[in-house]
Amino acid sequence: MSALVQLVGVSKTFGDAAAVHAVNLSVERGRTTVLIGPSGCGKSTLLRLIIGLLEPDTGEIQFDGTQLRPDKIDIVRHRVGYVIQEGGLFPHLTARGNILLMARHLGRAENEMRARLAELCALTRFPENLLDRYPLELSGGQRQRVSLMRALMLSPELLLLDEPLGALDPLVRAALQKDLKEIFARLRQTALLVTHDLAEAAYLGDEIVLMNEGRIVQQGSLNDLQQNPASNFVSEFINAQRGLALT
Amino acid sequence: MKIVCVYLFRFVFFFLLAASAFAGDRLVVIGSKKFTESYVLGEIAKRSLSEAGISIEHRQGMGGTIILWEALRSGQIDLYPEYTGTITQEILKRTDQLTFEQIASELGKAEVGMTQPLGFNNTYALVMLRSRAQKLGLRTVSDLRDHPELKFGLTHEFLDRQDGWRPLTQHYQLNPQSVVGIDHALGYAALANGSIDVKDAYSTDAKISEYDLVVLEDDQNFFPQYEAVFLFRNALPKSTIDSLRKLEGTIDEAKIIRLNAEAEHTKNYTRAASLYFRPDTGSIRQRTDSPWRTTTFGEGFPHKLVRWTLRHLELAGFSLLLSVLVGIPLGVWASRGGAIGHVILGFASVVQTIPSLALLALLVPLPFFGISVRTAIAALFLYGLLPIVRNTATGLQDIPRALRESAIALGLSPAARLWQIHLPMASRSILGGIKTSAVINVGTATLAALIGAGGLGEPILSGLNLNDHATILQGAIPAAVLALLVQWLFDLLDRVLIPKGLRL
Numbered sequence A: 001m002s003a004l005v006q007l008v009g010v011s012k013t014f015g016d017a018a019a020v021h022a023v024n025l026s027v028e029r030g031r032t033t034v035l036i037g038p039s040g041c042g043k044s045t046l047l048r049l050i051i052g053l054l055e056p057d058t059g060e061i062q063f064d065g066t067q068l069r070p071d072k073i074d075i076v077r078h079r080v081g082y083v084i085q086e087g088g089l090f091p092h093l094t095a096r097g098n099i100l101l102m103a104r105h106l107g108r109a110e111n112e113m114r115a116r117l118a119e120l121c122a123l124t125r126f127p128e129n130l131l132d133r134y135p136l137e138l139s140g141g142q143r144q145r146v147s148l149m150r151a152l153m154l155s156p157e158l159l160l161l162d163e164p165l166g167a168l169d170p171l172v173r174a175a176l177q178k179d180l181k182e183i184f185a186r187l188r189q190t191a192l193l194v195t196h197d198l199a200e201a202a203y204l205g206d207e208i209v210l211m212n213e214g215r216i217v218q219q220g221s222l223n224d225l226q227q228n229p230a231s232n233f234v235s236e237f238i239n240a241q242r243g244l245a246l247t
Numbered sequence B: 001m002k003i004v005c006v007y008l009f010r011f012v013f014f015f016l017l018a019a020s021a022f023a024g025d026r027l028v029v030i031g032s033k034k035f036t037e038s039y040v041l042g043e044i045a046k047r048s049l050s051e052a053g054i055s056i057e058h059r060q061g062m063g064g065t066i067i068l069w070e071a072l073r074s075g076q077i078d079l080y081p082e083y084t085g086t087i088t089q090e091i092l093k094r095t096d097q098l099t100f101e102q103i104a105s106e107l108g109k110a111e112v113g114m115t116q117p118l119g120f121n122n123t124y125a126l127v128m129l130r131s132r133a134q135k136l137g138l139r140t141v142s143d144l145r146d147h148p149e150l151k152f153g154l155t156h157e158f159l160d161r162q163d164g165w166r167p168l169t170q171h172y173q174l175n176p177q178s179v180v181g182i183d184h185a186l187g188y189a190a191l192a193n194g195s196i197d198v199k200d201a202y203s204t205d206a207k208i209s210e211y212d213l214v215v216l217e218d219d220q221n222f223f224p225q226y227e228a229v230f231l232f233r234n235a236l237p238k239s240t241i242d243s244l245r246k247l248e249g250t251i252d253e254a255k256i257i258r259l260n261a262e263a264e265h266t267k268n269y270t271r272a273a274s275l276y277f278r279p280d281t282g283s284i285r286q287r288t289d290s291p292w293r294t295t296t297f298g299e300g301f302p303h304k305l306v307r308w309t310l311r312h313l314e315l316a317g318f319s320l321l322l323s324v325l326v327g328i329p330l331g332v333w334a335s336r337g338g339a340i341g342h343v344i345l346g347f348a349s350v351v352q353t354i355p356s357l358a359l360l361a362l363l364v365p366l367p368f369f370g371i372s373v374r375t376a377i378a379a380l381f382l383y384g385l386l387p388i389v390r391n392t393a394t395g396l397q398d399i400p401r402a403l404r405e406s407a408i409a410l411g412l413s414p415a416a417r418l419w420q421i422h423l424p425m426a427s428r429s430i431l432g433g434i435k436t437s438a439v440i441n442v443g444t445a446t447l448a449a450l451i452g453a454g455g456l457g458e459p460i461l462s463g464l465n466l467n468d469h470a471t472i473l474q475g476a477i478p479a480a481v482l483a484l485l486v487q488w489l490f491d492l493l494d495r496v497l498i499p500k501g502l503r504l
Helices: A043-050 A070-077 A095-105 A110-124 A140-152 A170-187 A198-204 A222-227 A232-246 B002-022 B036-051 B065-073 B084-091 B100-108 B130-136 B142-146 B156-160 B165-172 B184-192 B238-245 B253-266 B269-276 B301-335 B338-353 B356-363 B373-397 B401-410 B414-425 B427-451 B457-466 B469-497
Strands: A003-012 A020-028 A032-036 A058-063 A080-084 A158-162 A190-195 A207-212 A215-220 B028-031 B056-059 B079-083 B112-114 B124-129 B151-154 B178-181 B198-202 B213-215 B228-233
Touching: A003 A043, A020 A043, A020 A058, A020 A190, A020 A215, A032 A043, A032 A198, A043 A058, A043 A158, A043 A190, A070 B401, A080 A140, A080 B401, A095 A110, A095 A140, A095 B414, A110 A140, A110 A170, A140 A158, A140 A170, A170 A198, A190 A198, A198 A222, A198 A232, A207 A222, A207 A232, A215 A222, A215 A232, A222 A232, B028 B036, B028 B065, B036 B056, B036 B079, B036 B228, B036 B238, B036 B253, B036 B269, B065 B079, B065 B084, B065 B228, B079 B084, B084 B100, B084 B228, B100 B112, B124 B130, B124 B184, B130 B213, B142 B165, B151 B156, B151 B184, B156 B165, B156 B178, B184 B198, B228 B238, B253 B269, B301 B338, B301 B373, B301 B414, B301 B427, B301 B457, B301 B469, B338 B373, B356 B373, B356 B427, B373 B414, B373 B427, B401 B414, B414 B427, B427 B457, B427 B469, B457 B469
Parallel strands: A032 A190, A032 A207, A080 A158, A158 A190, B028 B056, B028 B079, B151 B178, B151 B198
Antiparallel strands: A003 A020, A003 A058, A207 A215, B079 B228, B112 B228, B124 B198, B124 B213
C-alpha cells in the first residue's frame, strides 16, 4: 500500500504559533494515523498545512502523488474531509444545510444527495428528524456527528480530524470514540487524527506519531513507543498519561 | 434568495419612481430666501406672472444669498428678490458704495438683469419703543450720542457685520456703556419690557408696527441702501421680463410692512401676497382659524402633509438605497483590512464629521448638483454610508476564525464563501447599520428644505423663520413618527432577513 499523503522536509515557522521543523510523514491508505503530543507541538499545524490553510516555508506535500499547489488546492479540498474541535458548523444553516453545503455548491443531484444523507445518518447514528435543527439547537455530541457527516458527504479519500472530541464530556466522548472506530473500519477510511489523549490515540490509531516542539519524536504502535522509547521525552509523555489513567 | 429578489425588485421600482420625479417641465422658476419678506415678494411675482399667462414654480426659502445667486447663475432658478446692498457686498464683494447703474452693469457681466427698485428700502436700522424715544426726545441716530446710558441689545450678526455696529459707532462717535448680543426675536420682547433700550432691526420688519417702535433716522447716511429689486436671468423671454418690471415702484415701506405682518400672522404667504393686488386693504387682520382650513390659494394641510411626507420618503429612501448599494461592497472591501480598508473607513468617518449644512453648501456649487433633489440625495447618501460600511466590515471581521477556515477547508469558492457564509453570518450587523442609516436619513432629510428640495423640513424651516411653533411641529411630529416607523419596519425586516439560526 502506498502513502496517500506524503510530507517531505516540511517546515513552517510563524510568530508565536506552533511551528514545525523538517517534518517527514506518510499517511498510509486505509489506516488511521494519530498525531499526538503536548499543546503547541505543531500537530494541528500539520493538518492545516495538508488542507492548505497554511503553506509550508520549505519542503513539499504530496497528495495522491501530486504536489499541493495553491491554485489547485480546492480540487484536493473536495477529496478531503476536515473536522475541528468546535465542529465548525455554520450557525445560520441547519444540520442538513451544513452537510449538503458543498454537494449543492458542486451541483450534485438532489436524489443522490438525499440517499447519501440517509446513509450518513445511519452511519453516524444521527436521528434524521434532527436534520432541520440549527447547530445551536443541538448538543455538543450531535454537533460533532453533523460535522463528521459534512466531512464525509463527498466520500473523501482522506479525513482530517483536529481534536474532534476535545470539547465533549467523558460519556459522550466514549460513545463517539467507539462510533468513530466503527466508521473508520467500515469505510476503510484513511484518517489523520490529532489528539493529546494517549488512550484515544491507542484506541483509534493504527499508527501513532508522537511530536514535540515541531518535530516528530517517534512513530509506531503504542507498544513500540512503550517498549522502545526513542528518547526520555517519549517515556515521560507515556508515563505521565498512564499515571493519570491509573489513579 | 427569493426574498432578496423581491426586495431588489421593489428597490428598482422605487428608483424608477424617484428618477421620474427629477424630470420636470421647464417652467419659470422663482426662488426666495428663507425669511418672510422674501417669501412674500416671491409670491407676488408668482401671482403677477401667472396672471400674465406664464407657468410658474416658486421654490420657497431655498437658503441664503450665495445659494440663490449660484442657482440663478446656473439657471436652476430664473429670478428671485434681492437687495442692492446685499448685491454690492455679498455678490459683487465690494466694500465701497456703488450707484444703481454700476450695480446693474456689474450684474450684466454675469448675464443677470435687475429691475428698478420695487419701492422700499429694507436696510438696517436702530429702533426704540416710541414712548421711550419721545420721552428722551430722540429722533435720529446722532441723538444717541448724548445718551451713553442707554442699553443696546444687538443681534450677533449686526455686531459682526462690516456695515454693522463697530463702524456705526465710529461713524456717529457713539460711546454707549452697555452693549449685549441678543437673539433677534427675543430682542423685541427685551425692548418691550425695558431690559434694553435700542436694538437693530430691518426697516421693514413687521414687528415695528406690532410693538409700536420708531426707526431712528440715519441722519449721517451710514447704512447702505438696501433697495428691494428682482434679479433675473437675461435669457428669459422679453415678455416675462416685461411682466416682472410691472412690479417696479409699486411697493412702498408701509405696504411691505403690512404684507409682512399679514404673512407672519396668518402663516400664509399666498394670502399675504394677494393683499398686494387688492388696493383696499381693509380686512388684513382677519386670521385663518386653523392650519387645517383650506384657503383660496393655499392647499389643505392633509394634502400638504402627504406631499411633504412622500418627498421626505423619496429623499430618505433613495439615498438609503444608494448607501446600501455602495456601502456593503465598500464594507466587504474594508473588512479585509490593510491600507485600503483604513482609507475606506477613514473617508466614511470624515464625511460624517462634516456638518450637514456645510456638506450641502459644498455640493450646491458643483455642476451636476446645484439647488436640487439630487444634491439632497447625494448629501444624505454620503451621511448614510458610514454606519453601513462600518457595520458590514465589523460584522465580517467578527466571524470566528474557525468558521472562516471551515469554509475554506470545505473548498468553497471565494464568491460562495462571501454569499453563502460571510454575508449571512454578518447579516445582523449589516442590517443594524442600514437601520441606523435609515433613521439618520429620515432625520437629516429635514435639512433638504434648506436647498429647496422639500420634504418635512419645509414647515420646520418656515416655522423657524416665523418663530411659529405650530408650524414647526407640523413638520417635526411627522418626521419623528416617520423615524419610529422606519425603526419598527427594520425590526420586522430583521425577522425576515436574518437567518433563523442566528436568532436563537
